[in-house]
Amino acid sequence: MSDSRSRTRPTLEAVAEHAGVSRATVSRVVNGSPGVRRPVRQRVERSIAELGYVPNQAARTLVTRRHDAVAVIVAESETRLFGDPFFGTHLRGMSLELTAADCQLVLLLVENRRDYARVGRYLAGQHVDGALMFSLHEDDPLPAMTRQAGLPTVFGGRPIRQMDEDTIYVDSDNRGGGRLAVQHLIALGRRRIAHITGPLDQTSATDRLLGYQDILPDADPSLLAHGDFTRAGGERAMAQLLDAAPDLDAVFVGNDLMASGALTVLHERGKRVPEDVAVVGFDDIESIALWTDPPLTTVRQDVEEMGREMTRLLLRLLAEGPEGLTPAIMPTRLVRRASA
Amino acid sequence: MSDSRSRTRPTLEAVAEHAGVSRATVSRVVNGSPGVRRPVRQRVERSIAELGYVPNQAARTLVTRRHDAVAVIVAESETRLFGDPFFGTHLRGMSLELTAADCQLVLLLVENRRDYARVGRYLAGQHVDGALMFSLHEDDPLPAMTRQAGLPTVFGGRPIRQMDEDTIYVDSDNRGGGRLAVQHLIALGRRRIAHITGPLDQTSATDRLLGYQDILPDADPSLLAHGDFTRAGGERAMAQLLDAAPDLDAVFVGNDLMASGALTVLHERGKRVPEDVAVVGFDDIESIALWTDPPLTTVRQDVEEMGREMTRLLLRLLAEGPEGLTPAIMPTRLVRRASA
DNA sequence: CACAGATGTGAGAGCGCTCCCACCACAGGG
């Protein structure tokens, strides 16, 4: 390893001189273009290795207008973000797929008003080729921002207001999953089946509710309570349900985090799970569902695969344009454990 | 908003022409350099707004050799990463501080051998100004990589083998925290105090063990068990301890995640907490410690603040060089809940 | 053996910006 390297990095020019060829030829070798003869290619490759040449990304971007980077925008309150492994798992799926494509992941966390302005500036500033964003709430201005900046974008979860026909997103089959959960409870012989929803400004919450209503269109309204996808929200909603409908014998909870809160309240109120009240969650987050008491029966969605699929769609969008791309709906399935 | 904007973005040149000044003057205005007269500055600012000019980052980087971006490198197995909100909280602290400095966060997840090569290439490729990395294991090649690439780096957690005198890191006072935990258990009148360690190739684990040994230098070796900072590891270690030392009356567990696993095992074995066995964790991760049964007494470290401090140190390192920068040790404190 | 066509290589422009230096005012002192 030459020490001089750390001083000034070698440029294409330097490699060209060292190999006795032109800049253009070195560029061809570096970028793997065809039409360089074997001996020349090998000579260049040796020079590259010898000098420790690494292309300057900025110079490349300047002319190609490609950045080989995408923004992952996460707009979510702190609580949800860090109590819930959903986020990390999603991110991992994206990271896997992006690195396979030699594309960088620029993470933008958005928490307040000021952040929106900053992110807007960033997106307009042509730093990235595209954007991925997930778990948007109804009034979120982010989609308008990427659209304004002309940035190809793929959403995680169906946006509540689709910007236009060809909005591309990846979603779980939340409605189908909701049906699965309720059907399972019915098969168990339960008749007073309650539901704790997530925040109704997210389609993941409303779709799960629709699934519940598909199976139980005439359910007693007192069997419905609203949570916010947090554990504390699940506790509140469960308490409320037990007050309004003490005879309930099952509850389908909108996500695992709320379900774990619900279990706590059920224990406190002396209800046995699943004997008195059967509980089904949604997500199958292992660090929660495997560790509740009893372990949670839940609807599994493959979050990492969703992250991967989002990324694959974005990469195709960047490479080939929007033609033929359609939203992807990922299947869900019931995972039986002890709680129902 | 002019539509033409989306076609070809205006350049400095265009703004200069529009405002009737030279490129250099526009550049001065954009970068806030002094020495531009009021009327001229205002004219330029108006043109910038009117044309919707946004500087091209690549062109700027090409000449300044600054990227206004830092890499955050996370080398950790999936389990630890996403079961443990530690990661997200850390990231949030970094994000807050970086965005305040108008600096981008490029996230690099490292999971296997191949990833190391890729990350090495990326770091050598001059995409970022510096790097942040945390929770390294003993033999991790990452520090050598950033060093080789000449990238200023700040570590989260004291590296087990410091690369040299002036390695800059931020760490919790793990040893002091360990002492706090054990002293608390002694004050409670406990006499057979066990310890479940984390993976001993991380200083956070060894330092907590040292804290335990500071207070109990002659502890019975059967009161020591090794975990790996995962919930399952905590279960295994707790079971092992109960077998080896059935008379233990307290356990200081190396982190909250393992402590929650230990609690499960204690319940299974019919031990009452805290009556039979008092339990103290470490980290104070709210989504765990508040929700265990009983809620966990634990040693609090402010993870978000650690992330912020790491970032502040890195930004100072980038701006002013290493002179006068020293590692930061963040205080820990005991948070009393019901488990001890 | 000349010539069209394929194939490989090099020269040069230019991406959008910063920064050095030259230039031009207009002060004020000799």
Place this chain on the structure above:
DNA sequence: CCCTGTGGTGGGAGCGCTCTCACATCTGTG
């Protein structure tokens, strides 16, 4: 009234790369 000094502005080079196009070389065919 000339000359030096200061503050403001413009000209131009150049960062490291890609890409077009012209040119050199090498086939194969009439």
